[in-house]
Amino acid sequence: MKKYNTIIFDLDGTLAVTKSPLTDEMGQLVAQLTQKINVVIITGGRFEQIKKQVIDRLGENVVRSNFYVLPTTGSSMVAYDSKTKEWNYVYRHELTNEQKERIINGIKQALEQASFSINPDDVFENQFEDRGSQITFSALGQYQKPEIKIVWDPEQKKRQELLSYMNHLEDEFALNLGGSTSIDVTLKGIDKEYGINEFYKTTALQIKDGLFVGDKIFPGGNDYPAIKTGIDYRETSGPEETMEIIHEVLQSYD
Numbered sequence: 001m002k003k004y005n006t007i008i009f010d011l012d013g014t015l016a017v018t019k020s021p022l023t024d025e026m027g028q029l030v031a032q033l034t035q036k037i038n039v040v041i042i043t044g045g046r047f048e049q050i051k052k053q054v055i056d057r058l059g060e061n062v063v064r065s066n067f068y069v070l071p072t073t074g075s076s077m078v079a080y081d082s083k084t085k086e087w088n089y090v091y092r093h094e095l096t097n098e099q100k101e102r103i104i105n106g107i108k109q110a111l112e113q114a115s116f117s118i119n120p121d122d123v124f125e126n127q128f129e130d131r132g133s134q135i136t137f138s139a140l141g142q143y144q145k146p147e148i149k150i151v152w153d154p155e156q157k158k159r160q161e162l163l164s165y166m167n168h169l170e171d172e173f174a175l176n177l178g179g180s181t182s183i184d185v186t187l188k189g190i191d192k193e194y195g196i197n198e199f200y201k202t203t204a205l206q207i208k209d210g211l212f213v214g215d216k217i218f219p220g221g222n223d224y225p226a227i228k229t230g231i232d233y234r235e236t237s238g239p240e241e242t243m244e245i246i247h248e249v250l251q252s253y254d
């Protein structure tokens with residue numbers, strides 16, 4: 001394998017099971033990576049969620065100054081300040097209240113038009129999550145159990161149908177499938193392609209030395225925009241395969 005200086009990971013379905021924390025083994029491996037190269041997480045979740053799922057799970061040997069987070073699909077960037085020992089926003093782009101209302105109404109209308117319905121008893125807490133720069137619709141609620149979420153729309157048919165009723169939002173917004181039951185809506189032009197390009201504009205690193213790893217690298221998948229940057233990439237079937245990829249990256253440094 002080529003010697004990369006940066007590895008950019010999707011989170012859910014790539015480093016961890018949807019919304020679950022990294023396993024101890026994965027936490028150790030990612031920490032080991034930060035000793036050799038920069039590690040970047042790009043995902044639909046907010047920083048607070050990523051902190052719980054990833055940062056708090058990293059082994060003791062993590063080099064925080066080599067670790068970057070691109071929350072809400074890369075519409076913001078968080079880096080570690082070694083002097084203050086704090087995680088700080090480098091940039092942040094938020095939606096207006098009118099934009100948020102337009103998105104939520106658009107999704108509600110699509111749900112009314114859909115050929116399927118969602119049993120309210122299957123929904124665990126809020127379906128709509130306001131992530132500042134992103135509205136995330138989670139069909140079964142954001143805190144539904146992963147094993148229930150995973151069987152709801154395994155072939156993305158339900159969400160593709162919803163998307164087909166939401167074309168009218170595409171003048172202003174980008175719509176992408178995330179996780180196993182969710183649709184992420186951000187301002188148009190803000191997707192993983194944008195997030196990765198902003199990251200490379202902000203840092204002194206070069207995209208030719210980067211590797212992207214994600215589980216949804218297909219048209220409509222939320223990792224697909226990432227590869228439009230031209231970055232080298234590896235598709236993963238899940239955390240198990242991601243660990244193999246990390247071992248390969250580490251071996252390239254032996």
Ligand SMILES: [Mg+2]
Nearest residue numbers: 010012013215
């Ligand atoms: Mg994913």
